[in-house]
Amino acid sequence: MIFSYNSPSTSYLTGYGSPNTQIIVITPTYRRATRLADMTRLSNTLRFIPDLIWVVIEDGNLLVDVVSKLLDRSNVTYYYMAYKTKPGYPKRGWYQRDMALEFLRKNAAQITNGYQHSVVYFADDDNSYDVRLFTDYLRNIHRAGVWAVGLVGGAPVESPVVQNNTVIGWHVKWNPKRRFATDMAGFAVSLNLILNSNAKFGTDCKRGAGAPETCFLEDLGLTIYDLEPFGFDDQPTLSNKKKELLVWHTKTVPVKFNKTKVDFMGFMVE
């Protein structure tokens, strides 16, 4: 493993949620033309959140210099490591998330030092995050939190179905029979659940019909009745009585070019 760490001293927002809860954000990433733009936007959001550490896992054999420098500038406490996807792992991000989980299990004492509780969230680098997802939702999770996600799976919104503050099902277009029919962006769990289990994404997930989220959450020993739903309060914050989305599964339009034929003028392009 190749590894890089930085712990700056400043944070920007204070007084939100429990000060004794730490947020651990896990972001798999990989080289592509739009990566630096996406990572820049995500770092601009995460640097707001106090008591947050960012575990970034490169799908590759080496750390990427320009990403290291971006993380250094971000003022976020981070761990940056490189694990190239092993054969047999089906998709980008699966193996990297598993390596991050292994890293947390092996280094929990150091990572959680000074905090009573830690919450783990898988945040892809091209999604869009409202700061309140961290301050109002993640920070207040005790066991496993779930919420709605915008612009996911070709749908405008996917959401848990909630009655009396209990999750009773899932409002999704794709494969609604999954026990946990949530996108990666739609849940976060207590680090304790991870430390007390061997849950991982693994090389496949037959139960999820290709989606690892349900396998991971099932392997943590959860049932849907254990879930803490966020964003379903009786008093909506908008005057038009609509609930707000705090995370969107956005995608950046890919940009392709022939690297051997294009003059980059000496600029850094991945």
Add this chain to the structure above:
Amino acid sequence: MIFSYNSPSTSYLTGYGSPNTQIIVITPTYRRATRLADMTRLSNTLRFIPDLIWVVIEDGNLLVDVVSKLLDRSNVTYYYMAYKTKPGYPKRGWYQRDMALEFLRKNAAQITNGYQHSVVYFADDDNSYDVRLFTDYLRNIHRAGVWAVGLVGGAPVESPVVQNNTVIGWHVKWNPKRRFATDMAGFAVSLNLILNSNAKFGTDCKRGAGAPETCFLEDLGLTIYDLEPFGFDDQPTLSNKKKELLVWHTKTVPVKFNKTKVDFMGFMVE
């Protein structure tokens, strides 16, 4: 005109660039499924920048409530106004930028109150911005600044061609014969130039072959030798000697759905 204004007191970064220079960011915006995600990301970036005001112009007849609330939460000093594109204006954003310019000309005394100098930048809501674009480039412009832009016009990078700190041409794929062959994201100008001219985007720009940037900059009375290039220092900051891009003309993959057939579960979707 419908109009909304807020001026919060906190800013996050200090000590960058001239404290007597104000940055005015002009952002045309319009309803679409991905807009709230894009605007959330942009607000997460702009809230870092001290001495910045954000002029947001809705392409519509009314202010949009959820955008107003997003701006309120952003902690950025903003003006939010609605101007539906007039017939004859060719593209989204042209008319809104012109209305923002008219707003600045009519209210310059109030807007620049307390600042020796103001710099105007046109920032679309789906681009990606490095914080240093504002702190290191925009804040230090005296007249008209230019720089490279990533992922624009199907190219990985478009850039001014610079020799001895002077712009001598343009490295672009599309229509390189424009006098100012820059994307909207690649320049910012002193407010004084705008106040001392009638420059606008107008209903068309024959000289630009459809691109309004060159017409606007020509109408400000500039030649390319007036331009201040940024990011072309002799000492690159990266160890691999590549220059860094601080802004990318990213696009978010559009998400379309039939509003009459989809259940939003009570969530806010535009």
